[in-house]
Amino acid sequence: MKQPILKRLFWANMLLFPICTGALAATQQATTDSELIQRGEYLSRAGDCMACHSIEGKPAYSGGLAIKSGLGVIYSTNITPDKSVGIGNYSEQQFADAVRNGIRADGSHLYPAMPYPDYAKITDKDIHALYTYFMNKVPASSHQPPKTDLSFPFNQRWGMTFWNWTFGNDTAFVPIKGASEQVNRGAYLVEGLGHCGSCHTPRGIGMQEKAYDHQDDIFLSGGDLNGWSVPSLRGIPRWTNQEIVDYLQTGRNDKAGVGGEMTSVIYHSTSHMSEDDLSAIAVYLKHLGGNPALTKSDDKANQATTVKLTAAKNLTLGERLYVDNCGACHFVDGKGAPKAFPELDGASIINAPSPDGLVHIILQGAQLPSTAKAPSTLMMPGFSQRLNDKEVAELATFLRQGWSNHANKVTVEQVKKVRDSLEQDNKK
Ligand code: HEC
Ligand code: HEC
Ligand code: HEC
Structure with a gap:
């Protein structure tokens, strides 16, 4: 990361120096601006503006993500500095009002699909850096995302005033007393x-x-x-x-x-x-302190299941399906392999109140993201073709009750519900 910035500063200096007599002042200005822009870019990552305001195949920050909400589908907007469809005409104060209070430049209210009740805690200093970044570094795009068109009464944006009074949040960050x-x-x-x-x-x-x-x-x-x-x-x-x-x-x-x-x-x-x-x-x-209800793997409780799966005698249907389909990667002790195959003993997703996430992963599989520090993308295959609803229910029940896990059993109906919703998503 450091190299390109230094390079840019270097060129900025080279270009500015011979031209202006006030070269030093100008260079300092350029340096502060580029530092500020860089900080704004970093903050936009920390705020994850990209995840909601960009979709694949369209320019960055040009909006268009369809967000399902209790009110209907809400589309994110274009927040590039384009003057007609983006936020090019926003002053810094108007930008701050939109991000922290959910109020657009024209005075209308945003829906809380934009997380302004959380962003209320962003400091003025960070808003300034974000604004400087969006206005100066993000390329303007004239892409017009679909307009949000909710049915009555949710299309009445002024109604959000009441929501904000009753449920919203506009308090600034309160530091924890005595904490570091x-x-x-x-x-x-x-x-x-x-x-x-x-x-x-x-x-x-x-x-x-x-x-x-x-x-x-x-x-x-x-x-x-x-x-x-x-x-x-x-x-x-x-x-x-x-x-x-x-x-x-x-x-x-x-x-x-x-x-x-x-x-x-x-x-x-x-x-x-x-x-x-x-x-x-x-x-x-x-x-924030531990929550005793949270699970932690426990070696003693783990043993019984591990011994039974290793002996492979008188296995239940769920246990047998595990050994046949999953054991090769996650192992009989459910401990997986560090940074490659996740531990299933004690995992949050397995002990969660709702089994939907677990069933979803068994049916559809999952892929670890490729990131700068861990570029390999590891795959977990999906089993929707290979296992029927009853088998998935038995397997998931085993996972939720094997080793040191302790969660409710999973029914065939619960599996069917997740399978149906995945099939609908795949049709779209
Ligand atoms: C969880 C999704 C989500 C995230 C994260 C998010 N936004 Fe939004 N944002 C939205 C949606 C949806 C709208 C449009 C809401 C509506 O139409 O009422 C919106 C609207 C806006 C608007 C108003 C623009 C206009 O005139 O319509 C601004 C400005 C904005 N977002 C900036 C940001 C910035 C800056 C960040 C990161 C710090 C961010 N957003 C992160 C979902 C998100
Ligand atoms: C080819 C190796 C492989 C096989 C076979 C396999 N998995 Fe996985 N599994 C993975 C990898 C890799 C991940 C991490 C992917 C991710 O979480 O995005 C994973 C993730 C998971 C997770 C999520 C864990 C977490 O902490 O979020 C669960 C649950 C899971 N597997 C269960 C199973 C079950 C049940 C089976 C058998 C039906 C199975 N796996 C078969 C490789 C495998
Ligand atoms: C868009 C929704 C969303 C947001 C925003 C989000 N998370 Fe998560 N997070 C999830 C989901 C869903 C899981 C469960 C993942 C799984 O099942 O593998 C999760 C899991 C986690 C876990 C793993 C916990 C465990 O016991 O397995 C950590 C840690 C975490 N999130 C931290 C964060 C932090 C820190 C932030 C804010 C910077 C954040 N999350 C924001 C949805 C979210």
């Missing part, structure tokens, strides 16, 4: 720009996040995303700080591999963040 600077850096990133709570905090009756920061124990205690259980981030007792950093940087660590919507968070956002910031996030999550 590092913990508070992590808190600022997670609670604000990272908007981690938008998926990891349970939602209430208005689809709002039930809490927006560390002052409430429900914050980051786990959520649900279209049926896929999103794990709690409070303390993550089964992982070390380094394992949290590895996961956020590469999508894998010695125990787990990422799946579902978190894959895009890692690919677009956290894999681009500095080691210091990721460490701060890990330290903050640990600071």
Whole structure:
């Protein structure tokens, strides 16, 4: 990363020096601007603006992602500096109002599919850097994404005023008293720009996040995303700080591999963040304190299953399906192999309240993202062709109750529901 910036500064200096007499002042100006722009770009990664405002095959930040919400489909907008379809005419104050308060330049309200209740915590300084980056570095694109067209009464954007009063959040970041600077850096990133709570905090009756920061124990205690259980981030007792950093940087660590919507968070956002910031996030999550309800693998409980699978006698249908289809990669002890095949013993996705995420992975497989620090893309094959609903239910039940796991059994109906929704998605 360092090389190109130095090169750019070098050329900026070379070009400016002979031309102006006030060369020094001009160079300093260029340096501050390019540093500011670079910081803004970094913050846009930390805020994951890309994930929602870009789609494949269209210019970066030109919008068009269809976001399914309780109200209907909401399309993200073009936030390139184009003056007709983008935000080219936005002043910095108008940009700040949109990002932190959900109010557009024309005064109309945004839907909270844009996570402004979380972004409310972004400081003025960071807004300034983000604005400078979007206005000066992002290429303008005239691509017009589809317009959001909700049915009555949700098409009445002014109605969001009431939502904001009742459920929204517009409070600035509150540091944790007595905590270190590092913990508070992590808190600022997670609670604000990272908007981690938008998926990891349970939602209430208005689809709002039930809490927006560390002052409430429900914050980051786990959520649900279209049926896929999103794990709690409070303390993550089964992982070390380094394992949290590895996961956020590469999508894998010695125990787990990422799946579902978190894959895009890692690919677009956290894999681009500095080691210091990721460490701060890990330290903050640990600071939130453990949740005793969370599972951790336990060697004693693990033994019984491992011994039975190794002997391979009188196996249940679920156990046999595991040995035949999964054991080659995840092993009879369910421990997998570090940074390649995730540990299934104690995994959040297996012990989640809803089995949908687990069933989804068994049917469809998964692929670890390729990131700068871990470029290989490891595949988990899908088993939708090979296993019927009853077999998947038996296999998933075994996984949720084998080794030291302890979660409810899975029914054939639950498997059928996930299979049907995957088939519908694949048709689109
Ligand atoms: C989770 C998805 C999501 C993320 C992440 C996200 N946005 Fe948005 N954003 C949206 C959606 C959807 C809209 C349009 C909402 C509507 O039509 O009411 C929007 C609208 C906006 C607007 C208003 C533009 C206009 O005039 O319509 C701005 C500005 C904006 N986003 C900036 C950002 C920035 C900057 C970031 C990163 C810090 C970001 N967004 C991250 C989903 C997202
Ligand atoms: C768009 C929704 C979404 C957002 C935003 C999001 N996550 Fe996640 N996260 C998930 C899902 C879904 C999983 C479960 C992944 C799986 O099942 O493999 C997950 C898993 C994780 C895990 C693994 C926990 C475990 O016990 O296995 C960590 C750590 C994590 N997320 C951290 C974060 C952090 C930090 C942020 C903010 C920077 C964040 N997430 C933002 C959806 C999200
Ligand atoms: C060819 C090797 C291979 C086989 C066979 C295989 N897996 Fe996987 N599995 C992987 C890899 C690689 C990942 C990581 C991919 C990811 O999470 O994106 C993974 C991920 C998973 C996860 C998600 C773990 C987490 O922490 O999020 C589960 C659950 C899982 N496998 C279960 C199974 C089951 C059940 C079977 C048998 C039906 C199976 N796997 C067969 C390689 C394999």
